[in-house]
Amino acid sequence: MLEIKNLHATVGGKEILKGINLTIKAGEVHAVMGPNGAGKSTLSYVLAGRDGYEVTSGEVLYKGENLLDLSPDERAAKGIFLAFQYPVEIPGVASATFLKTAYNAQRKARGEPEVDAMEFLKLIRVKTKELGIKDDMLKRAVNVGFSGGEKKRNEVLQMSLLEPDLMLLDETDSGLDIDALKIAAEGVNRLRSPERAALVITHYQRLLDYIVPDFVHVLADGKIVKSGDKSLAHELEEKGYAALSAA
Amino acid sequence: MAIARETVEQVASVSDKYKYGFISDIEADTAPIGLSEDIVRFISAKKEEPEWLLEWRLKAYRYWLTMEEPEWANVHYPKIDFQDIYYYSAPKQKDKLKSLDEVDPELLEVYKKLGIPLKEQEVLAGVEGAYNVAVDAVFDSVSVATTFKARLEKEGVIFCPISEAVRDHPDLVKEYMGSVVPYTDNYYAALNSAVFTDGSFCYIPKGVRCPMELSTYFRINAAQTGQFERTLIIAEDESYVSYLEGCTAPMRDENQLHAAVVELIIKKDAEIKYSTVQNWYPGDENGVGGIYNFVTKRAACRGENAKVSWTQVETGSAITWKYPSCILQGDNSVGEFYSIAIANNMQQADTGTKMIHLGKNTSSTIISKGISAGKAQNTYRGLVRMGRKAENARNHTVCDSLLIGDKCGAHTVPYIENQSRTATIEHEATTSKVSEEQLFYCQQRGLSEEESMALIVNGFCKEVLQKLPMEFAVEAQKLVGISLEGSVG
Numbered sequence: 200m201l202e203i204k205n206l207h208a209t210v211g212g213k214e215i216l217k218g219i220n221l222t223i224k225a226g227e228v229h230a231v232m233g234p235n236g237a238g239k240s241t242l243s244y245v246l247a248g249r250d251g252y253e254v255t256s257g258e259v260l261y262k263g264e265n266l267l268d269l270s271p272d273e274r275a276a277k278g279i280f281l282a283f284q285y286p287v288e289i290p291g292v293a294s295a296t297f298l299k300t301a302y303n304a305q306r307k308a309r310g311e312p313e314v315d316a317m318e319f320l321k322l323i324r325v326k327t328k329e330l331g332i333k334d335d336m337l338k339r340a341v342n343v344g345f346s347g348g349e350k351k352r353n354e355v356l357q358m359s360l361l362e363p364d365l366m367l368l369d370e371t372d373s374g375l376d377i378d379a380l381k382i383a384a385e386g387v388n389r390l391r392s393p394e395r396a397a398l399v400i401t402h403y404q405r406l407l408d409y410i411v412p413d414f415v416h417v418l419a420d421g422k423i424v425k426s427g428d429k430s431l432a433h434e435l436e437e438k439g440y441a442a443l444s445a446a
Numbered sequence: 447m448a449i450a451r452e453t454v455e456q457v458a459s460v461s462d463k464y465k466y467g468f469i470s471d472i473e474a475d476t477a478p479i480g481l482s483e484d485i486v487r488f489i490s491a492k493k494e495e496p497e498w499l500l501e502w503r504l505k506a507y508r509y510w511l512t513m514e515e516p517e518w519a520n521v522h523y524p525k526i527d528f529q530d531i532y533y534y535s536a537p538k539q540k541d542k543l544k545s546l547d548e549v550d551p552e553l554l555e556v557y558k559k560l561g562i563p564l565k566e567q568e569v570l571a572g573v574e575g576a577y578n579v580a581v582d583a584v585f586d587s588v589s590v591a592t593t594f595k596a597r598l599e600k601e602g603v604i605f606c607p608i609s610e611a612v613r614d615h616p617d618l619v620k621e622y623m624g625s626v627v628p629y630t631d632n633y634y635a636a637l638n639s640a641v642f643t644d645g646s647f648c649y650i651p652k653g654v655r656c657p658m659e660l661s662t663y664f665r666i667n668a669a670q671t672g673q674f675e676r677t678l679i680i681a682e683d684e685s686y687v688s689y690l691e692g693c694t695a696p697m698r699d700e701n702q703l704h705a706a707v708v709e710l711i712i713k714k715d716a717e718i719k720y721s722t723v724q725n726w727y728p729g730d731e732n733g734v735g736g737i738y739n740f741v742t743k744r745a746a747c748r749g750e751n752a753k754v755s756w757t758q759v760e761t762g763s764a765i766t767w768k769y770p771s772c773i774l775q776g777d778n779s780v781g782e783f784y785s786i787a788i789a790n791n792m793q794q795a796d797t798g799t800k801m802i803h804l805g806k807n808t809s810s811t812i813i814s815k816g817i818s819a820g821k822a823q824n825t826y827r828g829l830v831r832m833g834r835k836a837e838n839a840r841n842h843t844v845c846d847s848l849l850i851g852d853k854c855g856a857h858t859v860p861y862i863e864n865q866s867r868t869a870t871i872e873h874e875a876t877t878s879k880v881s882e883e884q885l886f887y888c889q890q891r892g893l894s895e896e897e898s899m900a901l902i903v904n905g906f907c908k909e910v911l912q913k914l915p916m917e918f919a920v921e922a923q924k925l926v927g928i929s930l931e932g933s934v935g
Contacts, residue, residue, distance in 0.1 A: 249886050271889035280890075287887035291905030300901060301891035308892065340905065357891065 200225045200396045201246075201266075201365060206257035208245045215241040217421035218257070223365075226393040230407055231400045232432060233418035234440040239400045240284060242418070243369045246398075247281040248274050261365070275301075276308035278364030282354040282371050288342040294353065295337040298323060298360055305361060326359050330386050347374030355386035366390065366397040372406035384409030404436040477534035483507060486640050489534050493609045493643075496616060506629035506639030513633045519796040520825040520857060521765045523738065531703060533641045533674070603656055603687075604649040608676050611647035618649060623678055626709035626746045626773070634705040634740040634767075638674045642707070645675035650685040650716070659915055661690035675706040681716035683749060688719040690918055702727075704763075705740045714749025714776065719757070721914050723922050726762035731820075731932070733792030736764025743770035744800075747779035747808075755782040756799065757913045759922045761929040764793060769827065771800035774808035774839075781810040784910040786922075788903075788929045789822030789854070798828035798859075803836035803869065812843040815907045818854035819933035825857040832869040839866055845875040848906050850899070850933050900927030 201223040208216040215238045223229050233239050244252045246259065248271040259266040266274065289297065303313040314322070327334055332352055342350050351371055358366060366387065372380055387397065387410050399410055407415070407429060415431040416423045419440065425431065477488050486507050490500040515526070598605050604615060612619050629639035650656055681687055704726070710718050720743075729736025739762075745754040756770040766789075772781030783799035801810035810830070818824040830841045847856035858875050880902050888898035904911065904926050911919050911926075 247886075247890050249890075250882060270895075271886060272892050272894050275890055275892040283887065283890075287881075287883050289884055289887070289902060289905055291908035292901055297888075297891070297901070300897070301888075301893060304894070304897060305892035361891070 200262060201398075202260040204258050204260075206242075206245070206259060207255045208241060209253050209255055210241060210251060214255070215421055216245065219418075219421070219423060221416065221423060223396045223398060225364075225396055227414065228391065228397045228399060228410065228412045230410075230412035230415045230429075230432060231398060231418050231423075232402070232404070232415060232435055235402070237418045238421045239402075239418055240369055243281055243367045243398070243400055246274075246367055247271055247279060272304070273308070275361075275363075276305045279367065280358050280361055280363030280365070281367040282351075282358055282369060284370040284373060286342045286345075286350040286354055288340070290340050290343050292341050293338055294341050295320075295323065297341045298337070298357060301357070302360060323360060326356055329389065330356055330359065331382055332356055348376060348379040351375055351383055352379060352386075355383045359386050359390060362390065364395055366395065368397065368399045368401075368410075370400055370402060372401055372403060380406065381409060404432045407432045475535065476532050479532050480529040481507075481531070481533055481641065485533050489641055489643060492534060493612070495609075495612055498620065499612060502624070502629070503640050506636050507641075509630055510633070510636035510640055513636055516633050519767050519827075520823060520859075521767060521794040521796050523765055523794075526703060526738070528637075534643055597657065601654050601657055602651040603654060604647065605660055606647055608642075608645045608647040608678060611678070615647070615649070618680065619647070619678065622680055622709065622711055623676070624709075626711060626744045627707050627742050632742060635707050635742045638676060638705050638707045638742070642674040642676035645677045645706070646679075647677075648679040648687065648689065650679075650681045650687045652682040653684045654682075655685065656687040659688045659690055661692065673702075673704045673706065675704075675708075677706070677708040678711075679709070679718060679720075680711045681713060681718050681752075683713045684715040685713075686717045686719075688721070688915060690721050690723075690915060692723045692725070692918070692921070702736075703738045703740070706742070708741070708743040708770075710743075710745035710754060712745060712747045712749070712752040712754050712779075715751045716749065717753040717755075718745065719755045719915075720745070720770075721918055722756075722758040722760075723914075723918055723925065724758065724760045724762050724766075725925055725929075727764075728762050728791065728793050728929075729764040731791045733764065736793070737762065739763035739766045739768060741768040743768065744773065745771065745781070746773045747776050747781065747805075749776040749779070750805075751778045751780075752776045753780040753782075755784070755913070757782075757784040757910065758786070758797075759910070759914070759918075759925065760785070760787045760795060760797060761925050763795075766793075766795040766797050768797045769799055769829075771802065771829075772810060773802045773804065774810065774836075775804045776808075777805040778807045779805055780808070782913075783810075783812045783814070783828075784913045785814045786817070786907045786910045786926070787815070787824055787826075788817045788926065789819070789824040790929055790933055791820040791822060793820075793822045795823070796825040796827055798826045800829040800831070801841055802829075802831050802833070803839040803841070803866070804833045805839075806835065806837045807839065808836055809840040810842075812841070812845070813909055814843075814845045815910055816845075816847045816856055817850065817903055817906070817930070818847070818856050819850035819930055821853045823855045823857070825859060827859045827861075829861040829863070830871055830873075831861075831863040832866040832871065834865045836866040837868050839869040841869075841871045843871075843873045845873070846906070847875075847877040848903065849877065849879045850903075850930065896927070896931060899930055899933065903927075903930060 203219050203221040206216050206219040231239055254267055299319045306313055371383055375383060412429055415427055415429055417425040477485055486503050490503055627635050629636045648660060712718050726737040747754055754772050760766050774781050781801050787795045787797050789795045799812055812828060814826050816824040816826055826845050832839050845858050849856055856877055860873055862871055884902050885898045888901060904923055911922055914922055
């Protein structure tokens with residue numbers, strides 16, 4: 200599904216990613232762990248196509264297509280979803296409006312008919328119920344005045360509505376208490392399927408108790424320095440990143 | 447000619463920059479170019495006006511001659527040559543129209559292109575039913591079609607072109623016209639008083655709640671024809687009316703002057719809600735062409751508990767100079783001003799309000815949302831004045847500016863004058879930018895860059911959009927998006 204080959208990227212002229220190689224097949228969940236400043240978030244932004252994150256060499260193929268040629272909204276319509284570490288506030292725009300606009304924009308881009316308000320409400324109510332989200336949140340402006348937990352849950356809600364093929368989760372566990380973490384993880388797990396893949400970026404092993412990865416990679420100083428199965432995450436938790444970097 | 451026009455339309459529809467930028471070629475019955483006492487007399491004669499009105503016009507004209515063009519607004523444009531403007535043009539009519547069937551089909555075609563929900567089509571088709579909107583359509587300077595009159599007449603509501611009101615209700619016009627905005631008020635009000643050609647008149651009798659929203663669509667058409675509309679609305683005790691005004695104009699190279707005057711009179715326990723969506727041609731990306739919109743709008747709350755609410759969405763015009771004001775004379779009277787002003791490319795907007803508190807316990811609310819993009823300059827200019835007798839008067843002002851890009855400007859110029867010891871005046875102001883982060887977030891969810899911008903800006907404007915009547919709100923939301931096209935990137 201996703202092939203990253205020797206990816207180099209700069210932010211503000213500074214090289215952050217220094218040759219990433221990673222292949223994710225449909226049905227797999229990969230975790231990327233690493234210390235602060237290793238380039239974890241940069242990797243997710245490059246994949247989502249954020250402005251200012253410049254790819255200097257290497258390539259990324261998504262479903263066999265050159266991903267780097269596509270605009271962020273095109274990538275979204277093709278099934279890439281990024282759950283933000285810091286979800287952005289959009290004052291005055293009700294969550295329901297935002298979700299419906301996004302949902303229909305993606306459908307339109309794929310040549311599917313748009314859904315009307317009634318149909319959409321039915322759909323979203325199923326999702327909110329699954330995630331234990333109060334309908335009240337749909338009326339509130341996107342992320343405005345949301346607690347850290349609410350913001351993350353809102354990300355998971357958006358993801359379960361948009362049903363992406365490739366889920367990029369950027370530190371979804373940060374700012375979540377254990378109950379919220381479980382609900383969020385459950386939301387992600389519900390989407391797991393043989394057709395979908397996920398890249399879970401996290402600082403701590405904790406999240407991986409709930410979203411159990413097939414592979415774990417360690418990102419340090421812009422490169423993947425070690426890969427393994429889920430036991431690698433436990434190893435990291437015990438020994439710390441420093442030991443690994445030194446090794 | 448037909449082919450040429452078709453081409454123009456095609457180009458316009460393909461470029462989609464200004465959807466309503468077409469020119470219709472209805473033969474105009476036009477006064478000679480320029481302004482003089484003779485022209486004032488010509489207009490008055492054309493309208494078959496009584497002597498008193500001609501005299502009033504002439505007084506206004508003579509007064510105007512003594513005045514200087516105001517220069518205090520934060521707008522810049524070449525000096526207007528008032529002798530290079532046509533002051534009267536009317537679509538030709540064979541005879542007086544008895545019904546809409548007799549309206550020039552080309553006129554109706556124009557309305558259709560504008561997407562005006564005239565409901566006239568239903569009327570033409572003979573459909574009777576629950577009509578919610580009455581339209582007094584102003585085409586250029588003469589009202590050609592007035593609908594729903596019968597329904598309104600049953601309630602005792604008078605809604606007609608002002609020229610007709612002069613003829614049929616001279617006492618009302620004589621009593622109220624110029625009572626809120628005298629011809630001595632300002633340069634453009636004086637000019638308007640001298641040469642106004644048409645506009646709407648509305649009278650709501652005591653205790654009547656107007657059964658439908660009243661709307662007027664203005665359209666500037668013939669080249670170089672200034673529009674000088676005059677609107678007068680009177681709400682008697684305990685009455686209510688909601689009035690909608692929407693405007694678009696065709697594409698032109700010459701700057702067109704528009705200097706309207708709107709006067710509202712609100713008596714005891716009465717309320718007027720006046721909503722405007724203004725989408726006149728703003729000029730091209732380089733600031734060529736576009737409408738000069740120099741308007742005087744003012745409401746007088748003359749009785750206790752009178753309430754007036756101005757809501758405006760200003761997206762068009764090359765230059766906007768407009769301060770819908772409230773004179774809160776009656777005790778406990780309420781004034782509201784909700785505004786969205788969008789300036790893109792080379793547009794300049796200097797707009798705001800005046801809240802003049804005279805009575806006790808009067809209160810006013812101002813919510814202004816200014817959006818600047820491209821190289822546009824957007825100024826909020828607002829006056830809150832508390833008179834000596836305005837005990838316990840209150841004002842709350844929120845003035846938010848949003849910047850898109852780094853070549854535009856937002857300016858806030860609040861004037862506060864307080865002579866009341868017990869008045870409360872609050873002023874909040876913010877300036878923000880649409881962040882790259884917000885745009886990326888929306889795009890990551892699948893919205894295009896322009897859709898993202900439209901969504902974010904509509905969110906910024908929400909408090910004001912909510913104040914618009916439903917049908918207008920939808921139109922206005924779309925307009926907000928259209929107005930900002932090309933502002934991203």
